[in-house]
Every structure is written in C-alpha cells, then in structure tokens.
Amino acid sequence: MNNSIKRMATMQRMQVTGLELFYKKGYYNTSVDDILKELSLSKGAFYYHFDSKEDFLIQIIDNLIVRRVYSMLIEPIEGHDNPLDLITNCFDNALETAVHNEMDYGFILNNLIAEFNGKNSTVMKHLTDILKIWEVNLVTALQKGKFNGFIDRHVDCEGVATYLMSSFIGIRTLMTDVAPSARKYRFMAQLRQYFKSIELKPENV
Amino acid sequence: MNNSIKRMATMQRMQVTGLELFYKKGYYNTSVDDILKELSLSKGAFYYHFDSKEDFLIQIIDNLIVRRVYSMLIEPIEGHDNPLDLITNCFDNALETAVHNEMDYGFILNNLIAEFNGKNSTVMKHLTDILKIWEVNLVTALQKGKFNGFIDRHVDCEGVATYLMSSFIGIRTLMTDVAPSARKYRFMAQLRQYFKSIELKPENV
DNA sequence: TACAAAAGAGACCTAATAGTCTGTTTAACT
DNA sequence: AGTTAAACAGACTATTAGGTCTCTTTTGTA
Structure with a gap:
C-alpha cells in the first residue's frame, strides 16, 4: 500500500470518528482519548498525524x-x-x-x-x-x-x-x-x- | 440585614456573573473558579449556596x-x-x-x-x-x-x-x-x- | 535479507477543574 | 456580652485531559 494512501486513510478514519463525536458530545466535551478509544488507536498515532x-x-x-x-x-x-x-x-x-x-x-x-x-x-x-x-x-x-x-x-x-x-x-x-x-x-x-x-x-x- | 435577603443577594450576584461568563465563554469552558475570581469569592461560598x-x-x-x-x-x-x-x-x-x-x-x-x-x-x-x-x-x-x-x-x-x-x-x-x-x-x-x-x-x- | 523511514503504542508529565473539608469570620438573637 | 448558626476562606483531593517522549512495529525499497 502506498505510503501516502495509508496516511490519508488513517487520517480520514480519525476525522470521520472525530466529527461524529464532536457532533454528539461537542468539542470541549470530547477528549482525544474518547476518539482514540473508538478507533482502538493510541496517542502516538493521533499526534503523529495532527499537531493538536x-x-x-x-x-x-x-x-x-x-x-x-x-x-x-x-x-x-x-x-x-x-x-x-x-x-x-x-x-x-x-x-x-x-x-x-x-x-x-x-x-x-x-x-x-x-x-x-x-x-x-x-x-x-x-x-x-x-x-x-x-x-x-x-x-x-x-x-x-x-x-x-x-x-x-x-x-x-x-x-x-x-x-x-x-x-x-x-x-x-x-x-x-x-x-x-x-x-x-x-x-x-x-x-x-x-x-x-x-x-x-x-x-x- | 435579614438573613434571607443577604443569601438572596449573594446568590443573585453569583448568578449574574455566572450567566455573563457562560454567555461569553460557554458552560464547559468556564470554571467555577473563573466565576469566583470575578467576584472575589471562594469555593466555600459557592458550594454553600449551590449543590453543584x-x-x-x-x-x-x-x-x-x-x-x-x-x-x-x-x-x-x-x-x-x-x-x-x-x-x-x-x-x-x-x-x-x-x-x-x-x-x-x-x-x-x-x-x-x-x-x-x-x-x-x-x-x-x-x-x-x-x-x-x-x-x-x-x-x-x-x-x-x-x-x-x-x-x-x-x-x-x-x-x-x-x-x-x-x-x-x-x-x-x-x-x-x-x-x-x-x-x-x-x-x-x-x-x-x-x-x-x-x-x-x-x-x- | 537488510535497512530506513513511516506509523503506531503507551507510559508519563503538567495543568486545570469539580468538589470536599476543616477552620474562621460575620451577623442575628437572647 | 455571649451563644449559635449562617456565610465564607482556602488548602486539599481525585480525576481528567492535552500533549510529550521513547520505544516498538510495520512497510516500502534496494
């Protein structure tokens, strides 16, 4: 699998789940860990792809x-x-x-x-x-x-x-x-x- | 000053300031301490008057x-x-x-x-x-x-x-x-x- | 296979926050 | 004045959350 494609796929997954949770619970009321738990991913993954x-x-x-x-x-x-x-x-x-x-x-x-x-x-x-x-x-x-x-x-x-x-x-x-x-x-x-x-x-x- | 009146006055002050800050910064983004700082009051005062x-x-x-x-x-x-x-x-x-x-x-x-x-x-x-x-x-x-x-x-x-x-x-x-x-x-x-x-x-x- | 870079795991740090608890001050009442 | 309860001060606790850092795994490439 192409590097860039895998990167995009993961980022996309995170964003889709992130939007869903932000929509449900609001931004301040949704923690990064909440999103990661939903995706079975870790902090390392998140901050590898996003600055904050x-x-x-x-x-x-x-x-x-x-x-x-x-x-x-x-x-x-x-x-x-x-x-x-x-x-x-x-x-x-x-x-x-x-x-x-x-x-x-x-x-x-x-x-x-x-x-x-x-x-x-x-x-x-x-x-x-x-x-x-x-x-x-x-x-x-x-x-x-x-x-x-x-x-x-x-x-x-x-x-x-x-x-x-x-x-x-x-x-x-x-x-x-x-x-x-x-x-x-x-x-x-x-x-x-x-x-x-x-x-x-x-x-x- | 009557007991009940003083109580009401303090609660009123807290509520007015609380509404102002909730309006400005949102509920989750406003801490109880923010409100108390604005009023120069303490945690003790807040939780004496309100349950949560x-x-x-x-x-x-x-x-x-x-x-x-x-x-x-x-x-x-x-x-x-x-x-x-x-x-x-x-x-x-x-x-x-x-x-x-x-x-x-x-x-x-x-x-x-x-x-x-x-x-x-x-x-x-x-x-x-x-x-x-x-x-x-x-x-x-x-x-x-x-x-x-x-x-x-x-x-x-x-x-x-x-x-x-x-x-x-x-x-x-x-x-x-x-x-x-x-x-x-x-x-x-x-x-x-x-x-x-x-x-x-x-x-x- | 060997290697390097990308991708991810997860312990850890620090700051913030809701709520508790004990002690002190203020005020009403006798 | 003395007593009692209301009103308040502020240190402390437990928890959470954003972000860092090191280490491991996966993956593309020669």
Missing part, C-alpha cells in the same frame, strides 16, 4: 464539513430551474435526514459556532467561511432566478439569502427538541408561503 | 434567562394591537441590542442548547421549557390577531410561530459573524415581506 486537537478540528471543518455543506445545501440549488423550487426541495431533503435520525444534535455549523464564538477566532474563521460560501451560492441562485423570470425583480436577493439561512439554522435547533416531523412540516409550509410573496406573479409581468 | 455547577446553571436558567426571555420576547407582544406589528417591533428591539453590543455571542438559549443537546437531558428540559413558553405566547398572540381581524383566517398560527422562532434563533447566530447591522436590516425587511403574505388583506374580507 485544534488542528484536528480545523481539518475536519475544512474537509468533512465543507463537503457536507456543499453536497447538502449548495449543489442541490445549482441549475437553471426555478431556484425557489430548488431551495424548497433542498431544505426538504436536508431536514428529512434530521427527522429520521433519532439522535439528532442540530446543525453542526450552528453547534460549533455557538461553542467557539468569542473564544477562538481561528476556528471561527473557518466556520464563518463556510457560511459565506453558502450565502454567496444562495445569492447567485436567486439572482439567476430573477434573470430567468422566476423571481420578482424588486426582491433583495441578499436579504432573501439571509432570511433563508437564518430560518434554516433556527429550525435545525428547534428540531432537536420535540416532534421534529411536525416542526418540519410547519416550517416547509411557511417557507412556501414566504416564497409565494417573492416569486414573479403573472399580473406583475 | 449544574445546579448553579439550572438556577440561572430558571431565574435569569426565563426573565430575560419574558421581558425581551414575550411581554412586548402582549396587547390588543396588530400582533404582526408587535412582533416586528419586538424583534427589532431584541436584535438592536445585539447590533450595539460589540461583544455579542448570539442567542443564549441557542448557545446552551447547542452545548447540551444530547449530553444532559436535565439541563435540556429547562432550556426547551423556555422555548415552549415562548412558542405558546407567540401562538396566542397570533390567534388573537386572527380573531381581531389582523391576520388572514387561513393562516396556521403554529406554523407561523415555528417559522418566527426559527428565523430569530438563526439570525442571532448569523449576527455574531460580520456586519450585524446590515444583517439585521435585511432580516427585518424580509420579515415584513413575509408578514405581508399572512396579514388580512382588504380584498379578502
């Missing part, structure tokens, strides 16, 4: 979390269809996984931001960078929708993007509470209601 | 946080005026404090939920109880608005409440990032847009 626990987290953010956000929230809204439909379906799917996962701990980005805000600006930068990427892609999709005649030309795309991100982050927090399925249903209905108010109506043409 | 750090947090939640949510998010929406106006002003004010506070760490309820979800069901119950109180009051205000002819009768009040809570929790997270003032402005504009879609329109009478 913080370095480990940052790599998880820049690799795993970025990819998840891309595949779950960004790629689904790319395309030439009505962005309001694309976003509706995208949110629907993203929330559905939360409904079916009895062990749901919310939106990982929100959890980490809540844990690191004001404490660690380095980690925060990596987290907010992902939010920025999401925001930029939302705005782009909405503007394209405006150009293609799906969205009213008076609509403020930045504003809609902010509102969408807010509501998504918030509903993920609420869904960790009780009756996530009912919460999702109500949320999606109101999202559609909101979208109806910004779509290009025939009488406005 | 967790007991201390729960008392903070049930006293200080509950009151803040009441005064900031619940009392302002009580009354017989148009609830959509009341809620708009309420959110505007609640977000304004975040704008002017350079050291903003988001919505305390969201931060704590993110930190305790899946880890400590006792603490979680106290947190989600507050969310429930908020939700009930929102629904009541909206239903009253329906009855008084401010809101369209087809509107699902539970759904609107969920959507409002979600967006508020989310925008508070986003406002900790960059340009909170611009974020707030955009958010409020979209909130009004959304409200226009559920208000009782003259042609619907």
Whole structure:
C-alpha cells in the first residue's frame, strides 16, 4: 500500500470518528482519548498525524464539513430551474435526514459556532467561511432566478439569502427538541408561503 | 440585614456573573473558579449556596434567562394591537441590542442548547421549557390577531410561530459573524415581506 | 535479507477543574 | 456580652485531559 494512501486513510478514519463525536458530545466535551478509544488507536498515532486537537478540528471543518455543506445545501440549488423550487426541495431533503435520525444534535455549523464564538477566532474563521460560501451560492441562485423570470425583480436577493439561512439554522435547533416531523412540516409550509410573496406573479409581468 | 435577603443577594450576584461568563465563554469552558475570581469569592461560598455547577446553571436558567426571555420576547407582544406589528417591533428591539453590543455571542438559549443537546437531558428540559413558553405566547398572540381581524383566517398560527422562532434563533447566530447591522436590516425587511403574505388583506374580507 | 523511514503504542508529565473539608469570620438573637 | 448558626476562606483531593517522549512495529525499497 502506498505510503501516502495509508496516511490519508488513517487520517480520514480519525476525522470521520472525530466529527461524529464532536457532533454528539461537542468539542470541549470530547477528549482525544474518547476518539482514540473508538478507533482502538493510541496517542502516538493521533499526534503523529495532527499537531493538536485544534488542528484536528480545523481539518475536519475544512474537509468533512465543507463537503457536507456543499453536497447538502449548495449543489442541490445549482441549475437553471426555478431556484425557489430548488431551495424548497433542498431544505426538504436536508431536514428529512434530521427527522429520521433519532439522535439528532442540530446543525453542526450552528453547534460549533455557538461553542467557539468569542473564544477562538481561528476556528471561527473557518466556520464563518463556510457560511459565506453558502450565502454567496444562495445569492447567485436567486439572482439567476430573477434573470430567468422566476423571481420578482424588486426582491433583495441578499436579504432573501439571509432570511433563508437564518430560518434554516433556527429550525435545525428547534428540531432537536420535540416532534421534529411536525416542526418540519410547519416550517416547509411557511417557507412556501414566504416564497409565494417573492416569486414573479403573472399580473406583475 | 435579614438573613434571607443577604443569601438572596449573594446568590443573585453569583448568578449574574455566572450567566455573563457562560454567555461569553460557554458552560464547559468556564470554571467555577473563573466565576469566583470575578467576584472575589471562594469555593466555600459557592458550594454553600449551590449543590453543584449544574445546579448553579439550572438556577440561572430558571431565574435569569426565563426573565430575560419574558421581558425581551414575550411581554412586548402582549396587547390588543396588530400582533404582526408587535412582533416586528419586538424583534427589532431584541436584535438592536445585539447590533450595539460589540461583544455579542448570539442567542443564549441557542448557545446552551447547542452545548447540551444530547449530553444532559436535565439541563435540556429547562432550556426547551423556555422555548415552549415562548412558542405558546407567540401562538396566542397570533390567534388573537386572527380573531381581531389582523391576520388572514387561513393562516396556521403554529406554523407561523415555528417559522418566527426559527428565523430569530438563526439570525442571532448569523449576527455574531460580520456586519450585524446590515444583517439585521435585511432580516427585518424580509420579515415584513413575509408578514405581508399572512396579514388580512382588504380584498379578502 | 537488510535497512530506513513511516506509523503506531503507551507510559508519563503538567495543568486545570469539580468538589470536599476543616477552620474562621460575620451577623442575628437572647 | 455571649451563644449559635449562617456565610465564607482556602488548602486539599481525585480525576481528567492535552500533549510529550521513547520505544516498538510495520512497510516500502534496494
């Protein structure tokens, strides 16, 4: 087996387990030993591959979390269809996984931001960078929708993007509470209601 | 000075400082000694008044946080005026404090939920109880608005409440990032847009 | 096979932290 | 003033956690 490949495989295993535990128990509440125990690995292995626990987290953010956000929230809204439909379906799917996962701990980005805000600006930068990427892609999709005649030309795309991100982050927090399925249903209905108010109506043409 | 009053005063001081530090640095990242150092008090004082750090947090939640949510998010929406106006002003004010506070760490309820979800069901119950109180009051205000002819009768009040809570929790997270003032402005504009879609329109009478 | 570097094991160190315990001070009450 | 209990001080303990260091094993290569 190639050196580099083995190295990558081990690092990947560690990061996957690390993310899982950080998601479940939080960063400060998960020890390096917890992760290593789960993998039957030792301290030596961990500090051979990563400089520190913080370095480990940052790599998880820049690799795993970025990819998840891309595949779950960004790629689904790319395309030439009505962005309001694309976003509706995208949110629907993203929330559905939360409904079916009895062990749901919310939106990982929100959890980490809540844990690191004001404490660690380095980690925060990596987290907010992902939010920025999401925001930029939302705005782009909405503007394209405006150009293609799906969205009213008076609509403020930045504003809609902010509102969408807010509501998504918030509903993920609420869904960790009780009756996530009912919460999702109500949320999606109101999202559609909101979208109806910004779509290009025939009488406005 | 009366015994009981002195006791209450000291406990109050501890709780106020405790909440401040938990808000700034998070619960797990704040030690009991940190709080005591800030107050020039000793371990003996702390454990004389509180059973444990967790007991201390729960008392903070049930006293200080509950009151803040009441005064900031619940009392302002009580009354017989148009609830959509009341809620708009309420959110505007609640977000304004975040704008002017350079050291903003988001919505305390969201931060704590993110930190305790899946880890400590006792603490979680106290947190989600507050969310429930908020939700009930929102629904009541909206239903009253329906009855008084401010809101369209087809509107699902539970759904609107969920959507409002979600967006508020989310925008508070986003406002900790960059340009909170611009974020707030955009958010409020979209909130009004959304409200226009559920208000009782003259042609619907 | 021989060798060198990569990968990993695990004992150990140090700092921090929740909680305990004993002793001292303060304040209320007779 | 004297007594008693509340209120507090602060040293101490047990445990945990991040990180280091040395030694061993595995693996690619000549």
